[in-house]
Amino acid sequence: MTQDELKQAVAQAAADYVAANAPAGSIIGVGTGSTANFFIDALAPLKDRYKGAVASSEATRKRLEGHGIPVLDLNDVDDIPVYVDGADEVDAGLNMIKGGGGALTREKIVAAVAGTFVCIADGSKLVDVMGRFPLPVEVIPMARAHVARELARLGGKPVLRTGFVTDNGNLILDVGGLSISDPKALETQINQIVGVVTNGLFAVRPADVLLLGTSEGVRRIG
Ligand code: 5RP
16 A cells, blocks of 8 residues: 555544544544645545534645635634544654644644544554654744754754744744653653744643554554
């Protein structure tokens, strides 16, 4: 199977998970990226079952609306039973690195509201120790150099993502050279640096369920 076929398979499994676990009339949280895009396409035929969706990025909002799925402002929503999103890396504890698409902050906000976080990924994303994928950190533009120095003090090699501005008007530093033995501690430590909006470690609030696409079928963990 190609990587896209694996992504499509987990996206369909996630749509089935949502149909079985999110009550009719509820609001679905929707992530960002190529795997999340396949999920949106799989959700579309069931759209009349749900009140609508909360989007974790402008790109996702546009794709949802393109399918005729109403997109709600998170401030008008009390309850998101299920949030479905991809990951750049995920470990056996369902901690993740996210933000390859630069949507990490909004993704983390939607995840904070969601009852159940379902991570969808092809098998290549499952790792023993995270850090090979450079960790995205969203920063306020005027703090870019300060944050980069602080990240270097932690042993990282921050690189500015060129030509990229987040949906929130900020910059991304992609931090290589990290071997992340304690994801929760590192997530908390980086978020303490003044000027950091948030970082792409999702360990304080990890996924609850991982749907992993493999050539033997979709594996469910959690
Ligand atoms: C976007 C993300 C994505 O979930 C992550 O980059 C995975 O993307 P893809 O499904 O395209 O591999 O965090 O900010």
